Amino acid sequence: MKSRIILFFLAILVWLGLTWPPDWQHISIGILVAIFVAFMTGDMFTKRPHLFRHPKRYFWLLYYLPIFIWECIKANFDVAYRVGHPDLPINPGIVKVKTSLKSDTGLTFLANSITLTPGTLSVDVDQEEGFLYVHWLNVKDKDIEKATKLIIGRFEPILKRIFE
Template identity: 40%
Template sequence: MGFAGKVLGVFILTFIVYVVFSGSITAYDLITGAVVALVTSLITANLVVSNPSKLFQVKRFGWLLAYSIRYFFVDEVRAHLDVMRRILHPRMPINPGIVKIPYEVVSDYAMLTIANSITNTPGTVVVDVFPEEKAFYVHWINAVVTEPEKARESVSRIFEKFAKRIFD
């Protein structure tokens, strides 16, 4: 598929993002979006795409869609409710700590997805990443476990499952 496949993949994604954020589908906006997407994809295709054949696998897109729905409507809601409960509780039951969370994914995109998912979920934030150890160090508002594998199960296992299927 080569360079053309990389450009096409980045073009499609950039064009969709442009149209969604512009909020308009007039001819002017569609042409402007196509020009911006083409220039962007020509400049960045080799930087952001290492394997163009993965871009067009419907199965990966399905996993991305399932992950997005689960993340925004289950994991985020659950975490927000937990943090609100802790804030409003008279004794503010928190047990903050930094825990080591190992990961097994291979690609940088998968690692970034897990780290962003942890950080964007209320109550946890990735404070450091050690690719050579294949581990994140995470500040957790309620560090009930400190053993790395148990912390992984509580904090990031589901994110890693989806990231591996989408990107690796």
């Protein structure tokens, strides 16, 4: 039930964004549609709705966003440099990374962050043992532990505080 209520508010927010100057006709239709959507798919949205009540997690999310955006910009300059260089200075390979995150949302965000940060692209996830297979544009270390430190060292502690 709680998961349905959260989904309802999220759906209303997106609907308000889509039909911006607010107007009672739009809003009333939006409430009806959001109730329908929340009723049909609400129980699939989140399995642990109590996590949404901790204000600390939102602060960590706000702390995470600037770090993520900064890494993202760095990634773009890195890739642009490698693509623009006449000799193509790349050194690709798929390495294995160990993660201690267990929840679905946490792993999804970790994989997405890996994909959007310098030279790395997540290829597959082994959820049971906590391994991520990452394609790296410029392999610096093939060892699991060192690669883990280099690739996800900055994100994992923060994501753990947000999603676990």
